[in-house]
Amino acid sequence: MKATKLGSHIRNEFPIFQNNKKIEDGQTKPFSYLDSAVSAQKHESVIKAMTHHLEYDYGSVHRGAYGVSIRSSQMYENTRIKVANFIGKSVKPEQIVYTRGATESLNILASGIGEEFLNENSRIVIPAAEHHANLIPWQQVALRKNCELAYISFEGKSGDKLKLNLSEAKKLITKNTKVVSLAHVGNVLGQINPIHEIIEIAKKVDALVILDCAQSMTCIDEDLFALGADAIAFSPHKIYGPSGIGVLAMSKELMERLPPFTFGGAMISDVTLEGSQWTSGPAKFEAGTPPITETVGLGAAIDWVAKVGKQNIHDHAAALASEFLNKIQEIQDIEVFSPSTGQETIISFRHKKIHAHDLATILDADNIAMRAGHHCAWPLIRFLGVDALVRCSFAAYSDKDDIEIALAAIKKASNIT
Amino acid sequence: MTESLKSSQSVELNALYQEVIVDHSRNPRFKSKNMPCRFCQEGKNPLCGDNITVYCQVEMKEKQPILFVGFDGTGCSISQASASIMCNSLQSVTLNEARNLIHEAEKIYTGKTPVNSDDLEHDIEALHGVSKFPVRVKCAALPWKTLHLLLSDNFDEAGLPKQGCDKLINCAQSALNQRKLKIVSTEN
Ligand SMILES: Cc1ncc(COP(=O)(O)O)c(C=O)c1O
Numbered sequence: 001m002k003a004t005k006l007g008s009h010i011r012n013e014f015p016i017f018q019n020n021k022k023i024e025d026g027q028t029k030p031f032s033y034l035d036s037a038v039s040a041q042k043h044e045s046v047i048k049a050m051t052h053h054l055e056y057d058y059g060s061v062h063r064g065a066y067g068v069s070i071r072s073s074q075m076y077e078n079t080r081i082k083v084a085n086f087i088g089k090s091v092k093p094e095q096i097v098y099t100r101g102a103t104e105s106l107n108i109l110a111s112g113i114g115e116e117f118l119n120e121n122s123r124i125v126i127p128a129a130e131h132h133a134n135l136i137p138w139q140q141v142a143l144r145k146n147c148e149l150a151y152i153s154f155e156g157k158s159g160d161k162l163k164l165n166l167s168e169a170k171k172l173i174t175k176n177t178k179v180v181s182l183a184h185v186g187n188v189l190g191q192i193n194p195i196h197e198i199i200e201i202a203k204k205v206d207a208l209v210i211l212d213c214a215q216s217m218t219c220i221d222e223d224l225f226a227l228g229a230d231a232i233a234f235s236p237h238k239i240y241g242p243s244g245i246g247v248l249a250m251s252k253e254l255m256e257r258l259p260p261f262t263f264g265g266a267m268i269s270d271v272t273l274e275g276s277q278w279t280s281g282p283a284k285f286e287a288g289t290p291p292i293t294e295t296v297g298l299g300a301a302i303d304w305v306a307k308v309g310k311q312n313i314h315d316h317a318a319a320l321a322s323e324f325l326n327k328i329q330e331i332q333d334i335e336v337f338s339p340s341t342g343q344e345t346i347i348s349f350r351h352k353k354i355h356a357h358d359l360a361t362i363l364d365a366d367n368i369a370m371r372a373g374h375h376c377a378w379p380l381i382r383f384l385g386v387d388a389l390v391r392c393s394f395a396a397y398s399d400k401d402d403i404e405i406a407l408a409a410i411k412k413a414s415n416i417t
Numbered sequence: 418m419t420e421s422l423k424s425s426q427s428v429e430l431n432a433l434y435q436e437v438i439v440d441h442s443r444n445p446r447f448k449s450k451n452m453p454c455r456f457c458q459e460g461k462n463p464l465c466g467d468n469i470t471v472y473c474q475v476e477m478k479e480k481q482p483i484l485f486v487g488f489d490g491t492g493c494s495i496s497q498a499s500a501s502i503m504c505n506s507l508q509s510v511t512l513n514e515a516r517n518l519i520h521e522a523e524k525i526y527t528g529k530t531p532v533n534s535d536d537l538e539h540d541i542e543a544l545h546g547v548s549k550f551p552v553r554v555k556c557a558a559l560p561w562k563t564l565h566l567l568l569s570d571n572f573d574e575a576g577l578p579k580q581g582c583d584k585l586i587n588c589a590q591s592a593l594n595q596r597k598l599k600i601v602s603t604e605n
Binding site for chain 1: 431466491553
């Protein structure tokens with residue numbers, strides 16, 4: 001395998017590892033956190049920035065004429081600039097909306113696009129393998145608007161044959177298709193979806209393209225808006241930042257045309273008893289008191305990821321994932337579902353004789369955190385013909401010891417149940 | 418158990434996956450897809466995807482209902498073993514006996530009833546190992562909670578069975594998506 005690019009010092013910069021060693025019978029078991037796809041651990045700079053903000057600068061944003069509020073507002077807007085740069089050179093801060101998470105970002109999009117772009121003759125196209133957060137909102141909009149919903153399936157069931165079916169996508173993305181929404185990187189199998197091709201197909205019929213980048217923001221360094229995306233969603237908690245905040249980036253057209261999703265303070269330009277008017281720009285979508293300290297944490301997370309380099313983080317995690325994949329395939333009764341192009345950072349598998357939940361509990365006894373279950377993608381899990389999978393995902397702080405510890409525990413598991 | 422684990426956590430893991438549990442999960446009793454039944458009830462753990470259908474056949478004996486409980490479903494070894502143990506203990510029992518056992522089981526898998534794991538009198542006691550694993554308690558609880566729902570929905574205050582559907586398949590219809598989605602595929 002390729003040598004990994006990130007040094008071992010990185011792990012020491014994540015306090016969680018220091019604080020979760022397990023000492024048992026005189027033996028120290030390091031914390032093997034292999035569930036970064038669900039949520040990443042926090043870099044010390046993120047924790048420090050948030051603590052500092054709470055101790056020195058906390059105030060509500062855009063509401064006070066006093067010091068802490070002014071400073072908090074500046075930090076809040078400063079992070080918006082960082083987020084825009086982080087997403088791509090072509091992106092402006094006015095295109096960035098803070099939400100409560102990728103889930104809310106996708107709901108704002110689905111609901112707003114439904115109102116503004118869809119009628120009963122329209123069609124929505126999404127892959128059948130999406131995370132529920134990019135599936136249920138579209139189902140609900142299709143019901144409300146009584147419009148068509150088409151699902152793109154996978155070719156193949158596992159391994160390298162498993163790909164989004166592009167020839168089917170071409171047939172499904174018809175002239176009446178108004179929106180195509182898909183994950184950049186799949187949260188269950190870790191496959192990198194062919195977004196260049198999908199964008200090209202969708203743009204031929206002038207459909208909007210939404211990218212769910214929850215799993216790809218630290219992986220793939222590409223300006224998706226320059227490629228033709230109309231909106232992207234992601235969650236800072238998956239890029240070493242805080243939970244409770246999400247990002248929604250939209251084209252200027254969507255920013256203007258989409259109606260607000262939540263109503264209340266901070267999103268209006270005038271309110272009378274007869275009716276109200278909305279502000280323009282991101283504030284239209286940021287009703288109420290937003291996440292504040294979280295934006296400070298997000299800014300710190302972006303600074304750290306940018307310093308280390310998205311590509312370096314990706315290469316490091318992908319090299320470990322591919323080593324894990326090669327080795328786990330040799331264990332008896334293990335069936336791997338993820339493709340093995342060497343670019344994945346998520347590996348999903350199952351043990352033919354041990355249910356995923358049992359395996360996760362057994363791994364936890366050795367201080368290994370892996371996710372077991374349906375991974376919020378029931379249609380995909382059914383398509384694969386299983387009832388649950390175990391998912392092992394790698395990040396900047398993962399190392400080769402994690403792999404060896406996990407493999408040893410998986411081998412041992414056959415003796416327990 | 419082929420390997421003996423030593424540390425305290427391993428002791429707990431051994432208690433979780435003790436022989437009785439492993440045996441019931443590998444060879445579940447009274448598990449079948451099509452069970453003749455008077456009542457059935459579907460149960461799910463939406464967070465982990467485990468699902469179960471509990472069936473209940475009822476015979477009347479001296480004006481008293483006598484219950485026979487079976488199940489079908491998929492899930493981890495704990496939920497499967499728990500369901501199998503439950504059904505194994507609930508053959509030819511009265512409604513009160515069933516209700517009492519549900520109550521007893523809950524006290525065991527939540528750790529409220531102490532159990533001497535070296536000397537189990539009944540299979541049901543093997544569920545006590547779960548109590549040390551808070552996230553797995555819901556796996557053990559699923560069949561019992563589902564049965565509890567079945568009993569409270571289908572027996573009246575006098576303890577007599579209501580009409581019932583007598584269907585062989587699970588009759589719980591999900592209320593979701595009552596309005597139909599217009600799903601299109603390349604075929605249409
Ligand atoms: C692909 C994908 N989309 C959406 C989400 C939802 O993100 P969040 O739970 O942070 O709103 C996730 C998180 O699991 C994800 O992996």
